[in-house]
Ligand SMILES: C[C@@](CO)(OP(=O)(O)O)[C@H](O)COP(=O)(O)OP(=O)(O)OC[C@H]1O[C@@H](n2ccc(N)nc2=O)[C@H](O)[C@@H]1O
């Protein structure tokens with residue numbers, strides 16, 4: 001029997017790089033939330049592994065072991081057929097592949113009625129956080145996770161369609177030992193977190209802009225729109241997000257940006 005699962009876009013509201021391990025991986029302090037928009041998957045037990053990909057961003061998604069979904073199933077240790085509806089741009093800083101892998105693990109845990117034995121971190125640093133699927137503080141290289149109390153936020157996601165390879169962006173950091181987030185706020189409503197969020201950073205933003213200057217243009221564009229409280233890049237880019245005072249501002253901002261840039265990927269979403 002097929003099991004359907006949702007793989008939401010992952011957004012790093014903050015991304016502080018606080019150090020580097022001897023194996024080259026960077027230590028992070030990041031507040032991660034998830035959008036109400038993402039990929040959709042159907043996972044069915046099968047005698048051999050297979051994957052089919054449909055949807056607006058199907059092109060270029062690997063159809064073999066290079067696909068994180070496939071590797072997640074192998075780590076789980078059973079064969080399945082995976083149907084992936086790819087709605088998220090890839091290599092975009094919103095964890096598409098990682099969220100898909102976490103969704104496959106969740107589906108297989110339901111289907112085979114057991115927990116995964118292998119370590120999802122071996123699939124990628126972002127897979128454990130994507131398995132949480134709600135507001136979480138991520139530290140270490142992505143292996144230390146603590147649930148957070150954070151209000152839902154109205155946002156617009158914008159991807160200008162340029163690729164920024166994650167290792168290249170990390171290599172472009174001028175400082176690898178930066179301050180972490182400190183104590184998180186204890187908010188009740190979105191307005192309680194706006195000032196705190198503005199005071200935080202994404203340390204990968206500057207090297208990503210250096211690699212792809214259009215990211216700076218996206219952030220400038222978002223910053224000038226009515227009702228915006230914050231514009232920042234997610235992950236290693238190139239997707240940026242704007243946080244808006246309410247959903248109507250976000251909806252109008254999304255329409256405005258899409259009209260000005262028909263070839264960009266733009267979505268008004270709720271983050272939680
Ligand atoms: C930067 C982040 C922030 O959430 O997001 P994305 O931009 O990928 O969405 C993640 O840490 C990315 O996680 P993920 O994409 O799973 O990373 P991996 O496949 O494990 O590693 C890809 C490459 O990124 C670099 N890397 C990744 C994570 C980390 N903590 N330090 C690193 O230096 C390494 O160069 C590594 O070879």
Ligand SMILES: Nc1ncnc2c1ncn2[C@@H]1O[C@H](COP(=O)(O)OP(=O)(O)O)[C@@H](O)[C@H]1O
Nearest residue numbers: 066067068090091092093094095096097098100
């Ligand atoms: N299920 C998947 N969906 C998208 N890309 C995938 C998937 N599995 C593997 N990949 C590969 O991983 C790369 C990074 O994709 P993704 O996880 O979306 O980016 P990011 O790590 O920036 O959030 C892609 O270029 C693609 O070749």
